[in-house]
Amino acid sequence: MEVIPEDVLERAKGLLKRYPVCDHCLGRAFLEVDGKNNEERGRKIREVLGVKKTEPENCYFCMGIFGKLEDYVEAAEREMMGLVFRTFRVGTHVPAEIIAREEEMWEIVGVKNTETIKKHVNREVGKILKKRTGKEYDPENPDVDIIIDVERDNVIAKPNPVYLYGRYRKLSEMPQSKWPCEYCGGKGCERCGYTGRAKKETVEYCMADVLLGITGGEETKLHAAGREDADILVLGTGRPFVIEIVSPRIRYDDWEWAREEINKHCEGRMEVLCLRPVERRAVRELKSTQILQTYRVVVRCGKAGEKTLDGLKDLGGRTVFYGVKKPRRKILYINWEPGGEDEIALYITCEQGFPIRQFIEGKTKPSLPEALGEHCKIIRIDIVDVHGGEPC
Ligand SMILES: [Zn+2]
Ligand SMILES: [Zn+2]
Missing domain, CATH: 3.30.70.2510 (Alpha-Beta Plaits)
Structure with missing residues (x-):
């Protein structure tokens, strides 16, 4: 038979002298003791010390939680029933009172080789649920979170987005x-x-x-x-x-x-x-991805000819200001082709958020009318390409 270290027994005795402790809580304070779970560890220590068993509902530290695990599991199973998914995780909210009492326990026995009540409940409930439902436990990125609210005595299954x-x-x-x-x-x-x-x-x-x-x-x-x-x-x-x-x-x-x-x-x-x-x-x-977009703007201008259109060249690479507090946006390239009659199609590649309408209407510095020497009427604006982001 295995021997429980003397110092474990000493510390356990100190704890049991002060409070009624269930086997689950006793076991989770001494993970260095062999056992297939905390309950078994706790039972072994208690038996060596010859102390009477305390049921979870009378336990100072879990205040009955370890007597309710089966209820939590059943409630979780009911919640999971209406959902189609593969992976889950369990999280537990315990009242502040229990956390405070747990602190007290660590003060008495030391915090080394211990397990918190949250971790214990999550693991135990997770283990049983996995066995019963065949779902996988994923602590990182689960499809569904099972949330046990001890204070409200409530269990919900929350599908993650x-x-x-x-x-x-x-x-x-x-x-x-x-x-x-x-x-x-x-x-x-x-x-x-x-x-x-x-x-x-x-x-x-x-x-x-x-x-x-x-x-x-x-x-x-x-x-x-x-x-x-x-x-x-x-x-x-x-x-x-x-x-x-x-x-x-x-x-x-x-x-x-x-x-x-x-x-x-x-x-x-x-x-x-x-x-x-x-x-x-x-x-x-x-x-945070930098996006550039190319607009195709069809405008109707009065007398803008080949020569005045040449003035557009200077707009490439320029930063455009619109109002004092508005952010500045850059034009990277500008190209154009004559449309029918007196229409011009402009291709403007610029930073996302570029004030395109204001630029054409002459409300920015520099602006289209400024470059052409006349005002143009907007016929149509479309985005013909968006550059940046993951490709398809
Ligand atoms: Zn307990
Ligand atoms: Zn309505």
Whole structure:
């Protein structure tokens, strides 16, 4: 029979003399003792010391938590039932009182070779759930978080968001983001025809309709690298985005199929060029990505001829100022070709956020009218390419 070190017995005795301690809590204070779990460790120590058993509900340190593990597991299983997923993780919220008592325990026995109550509960509940449900435990990036709230005696299963990276092309005029009805805030009312939407179609709604349909998610959040006005199309390689699906009840993974469905759903009006799962940090990365975009601007000018158009050359590489407090944006290249009649098509490659309309209307320094020596009328503005971000 194995021998329990003398100093362990000494410290355990000191603890048991002061408080009633259940086997689970006693065991987690002495991980150096052999045993298949904390309960067994605690029992061994207690038996050697000849101390009577304390049930968890009378334990000073867990205040009954270790008598409820089975309840937590059953509640978690019920919660998991309505979800389709692969991996999970368990987290436990314990009242401050229990944390304070745990501190007291470390003061008595020392903190070396111990396990916190949270860690113990998470591991034990996780182990049983894994066995019963066949789901995988993933401490890093789980599909679902099981959250045990000890104080409220409540267990919930919270699906973590899905993040998808892609690039969209906007082939007809529509806003980029969702646009909830202002009367009902998106719940649906008579005014919006119970759609919850002020604008029937946006880039985000085109995706959300399909993605929420197949995942049972609560809502989407579109994070795009830059934005454009509703009346500006986005062509070329499309604008990079990450779309977040909040609280998906079904973990779905055929995103190529989903992409095709989105393109069918909004056929001819917008399209998604690729769609693939990414991690949460992709949102931050996308926001800090340097984006350049090329505008195609068709303007109608009175008498701008070949000679005056030459003046546009000097705009390449210039920094454009608009107002005092507005950020400056750079024009990298500018090209042009004559359109029909007195129209000119300008191709302006500039930094994201460039005040394109103001530049053409002459409200910036420098500006188009300044370079041409006359004012031009805007016929159409579109984005013909977005440079930067991950390719498809
Ligand atoms: Zn206990
Ligand atoms: Zn409404």
